[in-house]
Amino acid sequence: MNSEHQDVVIIGGGVAGLSAAAALAGAGAKVTLLERRPYIGGRAYSYDHPALEETIDSQHVVLGCCTNILDLCQQAGMADTIRWYDELTFLEPSGRRTLLRSSWLPAPAHQAISFLHAPMLSLRDKAAIATGLARFLGGYPADDTESFASWLKRTGQTDRAIRHFWEPVVVGALNDGFERCSVKYAGKVFHESFLRSPQAGRLGIPAAPLSEFFAPIAEFAQRQGVTVKLKSGVDRIEHTPDGHWQIQTATELHSASAIILASDFKQTRNLLATLPSPATDAARQLGVFDQFIPAPITTVHLWYDRDVIGLDHAVLLDTRIQWVFAKSRIRRWSAERGCYLELVISASWPELEMGREAILASALQEFETFFPAAKQAKLLKTSVLKEARATFSVTPGLDRYRPQQTTPWTGLYIAGDWTATEWPSTMEGAVRSGRLAAGALTGDTHRFMAAESPATGMMRFLSK
Ligand SMILES: Cc1cc2nc3c(=O)[nH]c(=O)nc-3n(C[C@H](O)[C@H](O)[C@H](O)COP(=O)(O)OP(=O)(O)OC[C@H]3O[C@@H](n4cnc5c(N)ncnc54)[C@H](O)[C@@H]3O)c2cc1C
Known part of the structure; x- marks a missing residue:
């Protein structure tokens, strides 16, 4: 299909x-985003707390191997709003620090020197990790049916190597x-972050609140000719007998030759369910949605009168808090503005059931164990x-339910992180997913995709 003639x-x-x-507007299509x-x-997103x-x-963070989002940032002229880090600090509650960073050694050995010196691991732990990582040298399994729990057991990982x-x-x-978590996607993370090349594993942190960070991408899309309509929730879509699509919001009816549903899996299911199609394909398409499990993240935000951690970010070990980000440092606030920290609790199902005060009290207690200086500083605000x-x-096994961006309906495409992308x-x-859907719409699925990040050193021969 020729994108120049597409609505x-x-x-x-x-x-x-x-x-x-x-992507589509750049290729000449007339695009409306609702x-x-x-x-x-x-x-x-980010929001102003009144x-x-x-x-x-x-x-949110990215890695150097996230070549498509980095390419989009480049196109929108905002790549320099990401702050890059070549090292990761791991902290134990005792205050002991481990620094993992790249050295002059070629991949996959670029982090080997700091890994061998890591005080957070014993020799036995390091040997278990090294043999485990060696399994991901060539890449990661194509099959996603094994759980990472089973892999850890099978490869004899020690308790401390795991923790x-x-x-x-x-x-x-x-x-x-x-x-x-399947071994496939865990393996992908380790292959890209620790083995493939020093560049692929670099950690990038947006240096602005997310809505500010993403604003240039929306402006870029608008410069390409995209009409962006906010507060335009779509209630219903319909395929007309002449092959067009009608899209109904609360106040407007849009017509188009093709649509891309780039909503989350719950909303996509609801919108597809408005299609009056008894086809078995449609039923199958709707059935996939039950397989997705949404997972929570809880973040605790702390404002102090002064810097209490002396680091931009760190991984915290043996706690509920996985990461601390010093957003005031990452965003280069002046010292007078004080210190803004975010504590991240991943997979936070227990916290979903807890009240705000209980989460805050427990997080603060843990945080002060790692950073006793916080006890002397003035805590100004929390959220x-x-x-x-x-x-x-x-x-494990989710891949077979992640739908491709093409659908059984002519002119209807789907996008979203949950569709088949080979990424978590x-x-x-x-x-x-957005670029694949746009490519499929033009008849050339990979047309808009950026190149993968290159393997370097020995990994040029080892990586598949
Ligand atoms: C707390 C948190 C931390 C995260 N950390 C990271 C990280 O460090 N790194 C990383 O890469 N990712 C991270 N993620 C995940 C990342 O945010 C998502 O993978 C990504 O933003 C998904 O984008 P999407 O466009 O697929 O879906 P969404 O962001 O869900 O976008 C779907 C859009 O569709 C709109 N919509 C839905 N229904 C309708 C309708 N009927 N009509 C009109 N519009 C509709 C929604 O309002 C929404 O704007 C994190 C997410 C969260 C919440």
């Missing part, structure tokens, strides 16, 4: 919808426990943000 409506202004819109909320960005007079978001290495990385990246449907879990629930997965 396309995209439903959903998250990262997936924005990337599809920018977003039900008053802002774009979807789950990657009582606190602060802008709050849940910290101090496998768990912080897997739970932080995939947002669920080992039973509900707790629960995101019940932050990501979906890459449960991430912004990179969302951009890939």
Whole structure:
């Protein structure tokens, strides 16, 4: 299909919808993006808290291997709003620090020197981790049916190797426990972050609140010709006998030759259910949605009168809190503005049941164990943000239910981090899905995809 002659409506202004819109408009299609909320960005958003007079978001990070979102940032002229880090600090409650960072050694040995010196692991732990990582040198399994829990057992991982290495990385990246993560996606994280190349594993942190961070992407899409309509929730879609699509919001009826549903899996199911189709394909399409498990993330936000951690970010070990981000440092606030910290609790099902005060009290107690200086500083403001449907879990066997971006309905495409992208629930997965849907619509599925991050050193020969 020739995109120049297409009228396309995209439903959903998250990262997936924005990337599809920018790609298609750039290829000459007439694109309208309908977003039900008053802002774009979807789950990657920030908001102004009126009582606190602060802008709050849940910290999102990228890795160097996230080539499609980085390409989109480049196109939108905002790549330099990401702050890059080549090292990760792991902290034990005793205050002992381990620094994992790249050295002059070629991949896959680039982190070997700091790994061998890591005080958080014994020699036995390191040997178990090294043999485990060696299994991901060539890549990761194509089959996603084994759980990471089973893999850890099968490869004889020690208790401390699990607590101090496998768990912080897997739970932080995939947002669920080992039973509900497949080896495929855990393996992908380790292959890309620790083995493939120093560049692929670099940690990138947006240096602005997320809505501010994503604004240039929306502006870029608009410069490409996309019409963005906020507060335009779609209630119903319909396929007309002449092959067109009608899209009904509360106040407007849109018509298009093709549509991309770039909404989350729950909303996509609801919209597909409005199609009056008894076809078995339709039934199968609707059935896949029951397989997705939404996973929560809770973040605790703390404002102190002074810097209490002396680091931009760190992984905390043996606690409920997985990460601490010093947002005031990452955003280069002046010292007079004080210190803004975010504590991240991944896979936070227990916290969903807890009240705000209880979460705050427990997080503060843990935090002060790691950073006793916090006890001397003045805690000015606090906030707790629960995101019940932050990501979906890459449960073993889920791949066979993740739908392709094409559907049984002519002219109807779907996008979203949950569709088939070979990525877990991430912004990179969302951009890939949007670009794949846009490509499929033009008849050339991979047309808008960025190149993968290259393997370097010995990994040029080892990586599949
Ligand atoms: C707390 C938290 C932390 C995270 N951390 C990271 C991280 O560190 N790194 C990372 O890569 N990812 C992270 N993620 C995941 C990341 O945010 C998502 O993978 C990504 O934003 C998904 O984008 P999407 O466009 O697929 O879906 P969504 O963001 O869900 O976008 C869907 C959009 O569709 C709109 N919509 C739905 N129904 C309708 C309708 N009927 N009409 C019109 N519009 C509709 C919604 O309002 C929404 O804007 C995190 C997510 C959360 C919540």
